[in-house]
Amino acid sequence: MDSVFSDVFTEISVILILAAAIGAIGLKLRQPLIVSFIAVGILVGPSGLDWVAANDQVDLLAKLGIALLLFLVGLKLDLHIIKTMGPVALAAGLGQVFFTSVFGFFIAQFIGLDTTASIYVAVALTFSSTIIIVKLLSDKKELDHLHGRIAIGFLIVQDIVVVLVMIFLTAMGEAESDHSLGQQALSMLLNGALFLIAIGVAMRFLLTPLMNLLSKSSEMLILFSIGWAVSLAALGVYIGFSKEVGAFLAGVAIASTPYKEVIAARLVSLRDFLLLFFFIDLGVGLDIAELGQQVLPALLFSAFVLIGNPIIVIVILGYMGYSKKTGFLAGLTVAQISEFSLLLAALGLSQGHISSETVGLITLVGLITISLSTYMILYSEQLYAKLAPFLERFERTNKHNVAESTTETKATYDIVIFGLGRLGAMIAEEFIKKDKSVLVVDLDMEKIRVHTNCEFDVLYGDMEALECINHLPLTKTEWVISTVRQVPENLALLYALKESEFKGKTAVFAETPEDFEIIKTKGVDRPLMPHAELAEKLAKSFY
Secondary structure, three states, X not given: OOOOOOOHHHHHHHHHHHHHXXXXXXXXXXXXXXXXXXXXXXXXXOOOOOOOOOOHHHHHHHHHHHHHHHHHHHHOOOHHHHHHOOXXXXXXXXXXXXXXXXXXXXXXXXXXXXXXXXXXXXHHOOOOOHHHHHHHHHHOOXXXXXXXXXHXXXXXXXXXXXXXXXXXXXXXXXXXXXXXXXHHHHHHHHHHHHHHHHHHHHHHHHHHHHHHHHOOOHXXXXXXXXXXXXXXXHHHHHOOOOHHXXXXXXXXXXXXXXXXXXXXXHHHHHHHHHHHHHHHHHHHOOOHHHXXXXXXXXXXXXXXXXXXXXXXXXXXXXXXXXXXXXXXXXXXXXXXXXXXXXXXXXXXXXXXXOOHHHHHHHHHHHHHHHHHHHHHHHOHHHHHHHHHHHXXXXXXXXXXXXXXXXXXXXXXXXXXXXXXXHHHHHHHHHHHHOOOOEEEEEOOHHHHHHOOOOOOEEEEOOOOOHHHHHHOOOOOOOEEEEOOOOHHHHHHHHHHHHHOOOOOEXXXXXXXXXXXXXXXXXXXXXXXXXXXXXXXXXXXXXX
């Protein structure tokens, strides 16, 4: 279809303005942006104002967003979380996926969907949004709570399962068009093994030295990361998998490097910007008339996701010995379907497995569950207070107290210093002499290598990235000190510390009197001018 606008640039500018306006309304209503962006697509698409239509340019941006989404999932594949949480992440993750898909399939069959559509709907109901859950738990400062760590653990399991499902569906689609399923599965296993071997060789001999070289320029590091993600996504398509699988493995390959936090922090905004076009493209393709026919089935599936999914997790965690409150709070995190569910539906439509009506049904369930579950998580404590008496039956009378103690506190530091120059290292050593635990953060890998064997800990990180600051163990930190002299970097650090609700004190170095005055106005506990203070001490030493 043709757009009402004369050129693509104008069309995309209109999309962005509307997305910003409707997104602002969504934020006011405390809704995830996914809901707002799909609404934008419906509004400007054929079912709404009919201003724009799906086109190659929007589709390309959407595909880039999907590739970056899967790349970042692979990049943040923290198997350590699964390991430290013991069996609970695997049991809750796989158990929830299994029971949700089974019950979802029977519900779909009951309302008259065909077998293939029932399978797609059932599987779509099992996946929860890692992006939304991490954002909500982070805003509530609950990522390090027991239920938060359990939730992140089984969300990682879900992410792995969705990648495997996509591989299977791609293989099935190829088999239907070319060969038998057995032949195609064997071919994909061989291609997959060669793909993994090639990535393993790159990880062992290529990626680390190359990224060490590129880390001298953060811009080149990010450019390489995007190129690596998109290249492996394209290679995944070429060898018969999908761009999602290739991008996911590209992220896994870099996940073991010390650069992953910086890369993730720098790419999050780009990912969110590009995903905007995926959700808008999805909304543009929806037919309001078809959605109207799907309201009753969507309400039924939504009730199952909003109520049934949490109960499944509560039962599993209760059986494993966790308290009813831990089970309830962790269970609320699966009370919605995710962007991967919509991605799965789009894949099924492209493979010819399901109709646009089924895609509309899954999308409508997504809109309902994402909207309502957001409020359920935001007001989880109030909900628990009202429902606690009804949750007694899900709690074992002989629950293991050890289960509640499995929450793992992050290593904490008394002092965190940004800047590993001579001054930063000297300050760190002085604090070590006073028996203080010290972490020094810098964006220069060469400096970090030089100080690897020092008595203080070192970390590759970006002081300007809010996500990097959020990942630092600052809960018991007494002082955060910046020896970096650039005002913009220090202002970004102070903003990030404020956003992360840092409770300790700050000390920031300034180069000039003008910089000193700027820093003083930002509420820094101890603004410093080392050269001026040194000059004053030297002058006094002569008399």
